[in-house]
Amino acid sequence: DIQMTQSPSTLSASVGDRVTITCRASQSISGWLAWYQQKPGKAPNLLIYQASSLESGVPSRFSGSGSGTEFTLTISSLQPDDFATYYCQHYTSHSYTFGQGTKLEIK
Amino acid sequence: QVQLQQSGPGLVKPSQTLSLTCAISGDSVSSNTAAWNWIRQSPSRGLEWLGGTYYRSKWYNDYAVSVRSRITINPDTSENQFSLQLISVTPEDTAVYYCARVSYSRGSFDYWGQGTLVTVSS
Numbered sequence: 001d002i003q004m005t006q007s008p009s010t011l012s013a014s015v016g017d018r019v020t021i022t023c024r025a026s027q028s029i030s031g032w033l034a035w036y037q038q039k040p041g042k043a044p045n046l047l048i049y050q051a052s053s054l055e056s057g058v059p060s061r062f063s064g065s066g067s068g069t070e071f072t073l074t075i076s077s078l079q080p081d082d083f084a085t086y087y088c089q090h091y092t093s094h095s096y097t098f099g100q101g102t103k104l105e106i107k
Numbered sequence: 108q109v110q111l112q113q114s115g116p117g118l119v120k121p122s123q124t125l126s127l128t129c130a131i132s133g134d135s136v137s138s139n140t141a142a143w144n145w146i147r148q149s150p151s152r153g154l155e156w157l158g159g160t161y162y163r164s165k166w167y168n169d170y171a172v173s174v175r176s177r178i179t180i181n182p183d184t185s186e187n188q189f190s191l192q193l194i195s196v197t198p199e200d201t202a203v204y205y206c207a208r209v210s211y212s213r214g215s216f217d218y219w220g221q222g223t224l225v226t227v228s229s
Contacts, residue, residue: 001172034215043205043219044154050213087154091214094169096144098154 002026004090006099012107013078021073021102023088028068032091035064035073038101039084047086048073078104109133111206111220119200119227125193129206129220136182136189137162142169142209144216145180145191149202159209160189196227 003026013019023033031051036044046055048064051071061076075082083106088099115127129143136143144159158170160180170178179192193200204223207216 032214034213036216043207043222044216045219046215046217049215049217053213055217089154089215091209095171096146096156096209096216098156100153 004099014107023071025069034089036087109218113220127191130188143189146205147202
């Protein structure tokens with residue numbers, strides 16, 4: 001099974017900062033990589049699909065990139081609403097795997 | 108707009124069966140471009156995909172290896188919903204359970220239910 005490892009586990013940042021979260025796969029994967037935002041008590045919300053495609057309605061400050069084994073989610077200028085937990089997710093051959101999450105905290 | 112509405116008990120006794128239902132509006136459980144899934148989340152396991160069902164001229168199911176011997180996901184076309192049954196539960200099955208749609212063109216979960224906290228306890 002492919003394992004997805006996110007880093008860092010926790011990230012402290014300030015409003016206006018540019019932040020990057022990394023998701024590494026245990027082996028090279030196709031571009032079926034998605035990113036989600038989750039707030040306490042809510043279901044995850046899709047931000048990015050197929051590594052770099054922005055989901056409809058998601059602010060353009062969110063972007064995704066990467067290939068092979070390393071993928072990144074970048075928030076260009078943090079807004080107060082962005083402090084949440086972020087997950088990557090990979091799809092392959094009828095199976096889905098999530099990363100362990102990155103909690104983005106206010107510095 | 109797709110909406111998923113979950114229902115089912117929040118407390119299940121050990122060794123019994125966990126049963127949840129997810130009612131779909133704005134799409135069809137028989138859609139040829141989507142799959143209907145169950146995911147759970149706990150502090151110890153994080154987000155864990157459990158399995159799904161989808162229709163491509165006939166019905167298919169995919170299940171996670173971790174629960175394959177205990178899980179059944181069934182579509183209900185008459186009610187446009189799908190269900191989860193997990194047998195022989197233990198306290199380790201305590202989690203928030205979500206239903207979610209996968210759009211096959213995206214390979215990602217674009218619509219989610221509201222979540223149901225299921226506690227396994229006597």
